[in-house]
Amino acid sequence: MSTRSEASAKTRQRLLDSALTLFSQRGYSATGIREILQASEVTQPTLYHHFADKASLLQALIEQHYGETHHRLVEVVSAEPSVTGKLLAFVKTSFEHCCTDPRVPRLMFQTYFGPVVPEIDGVLDKLTERRFRLVVEIVEVGVHSGELSPSDPEFLALSFCSMVDQPLNLFSRKTRPKRYLTPELAHAIVDLFLKGATAKK
Amino acid sequence: MSTRSEASAKTRQRLLDSALTLFSQRGYSATGIREILQASEVTQPTLYHHFADKASLLQALIEQHYGETHHRLVEVVSAEPSVTGKLLAFVKTSFEHCCTDPRVPRLMFQTYFGPVVPEIDGVLDKLTERRFRLVVEIVEVGVHSGELSPSDPEFLALSFCSMVDQPLNLFSRKTRPKRYLTPELAHAIVDLFLKGATAKK
């Protein structure tokens, strides 16, 4: 049992955790390495023992959390047979992730929509595209089966993602995202996407 | 004819223009004052003659452009009698503004969604809320008249704004937003919002 490497991994994780907190609040470029050191109670040489530089910290965070999130997303979507079920699972799972740790989506949106971070440019685009493709695939099935109207699947997916991601982005900034990102809101979004806002006679 | 104050105003405008370009690209905190000076071909004392500090530059930019944009938005929305017409005018005008100068929405989204800028905190929230209220009012009329389904107007407005703003945010980053933010897309968004994605029989 290697107590040694356990402690090492714990130190590394403490660094990542502090970086996640600070990056998601103040942003990457506005967060100093010293702040991360102080928050994680680690000295500077130790940080550079675990990570090559500041950018590597951000990269490690993005890849770790994006990987976990996407894996889970594919899982729950696959488990649902119907198009409606897949869409609902997509929204609910996205909401749940945000409620579990709002820092993660906060960092993602912040890095994606915020100022360009040259060291990361491209990586985030690929990961975001992957998530978007997941929705496109769901919608394509619906269009082909005649369940959805014969619109451009890319347009439908864009609009659906917008209806999901904008609230995610907005409410991940609040102190208690759970108050807003409810299962009821998830249902309402899918319902509006499918049926529209026009009154039924 | 005051050639003197004309030149002064021109210098001030050159500073604002360079700041808008740089802030919208690299972000507020990542943009140095020296970069702005170099881009606008002005010396440091001159900058501090026109503006108290770096934050005042950002504040001036936000108030100026947000004011103009909102004024125009209220104008075109009021000119349309129907709810559908108002919504369409809202989207089209928002798109047009972005095509005219993508730096403006880029700066807005960047400042709003990006890292917190303490000097500006609160100002942007108020301005964004004002725009949101405009949509809520439109939707409320539709709900009361029976034109729209009896849902929560705040929810409908949130979803509608999401469908508009997310593409705005995404495409304002592209080199030629005009390629994406077309009148056809504006129509499609309003149509989807009203009728939903479910196939009609």
Added chain:
DNA sequence: CTGAAAGTATACCGATCGGTATACGATGAA
């Protein structure tokens, strides 16, 4: 037992940050 890994403590590097000080040149309004 030994030596590499993981850690602390401290000091330093060059560069850049936002902002200020000083001295002086041009110009237009009074």
Added chain:
DNA sequence: TTCATCGTATACCGATCGGTATACTTTCAG
């Protein structure tokens, strides 16, 4: 003509930035 305004040029301030160097413990693995 006088004088405040608008401007340039240049140098400087203290602080912080990301990152490195050095020297010294502690601890587990081979």
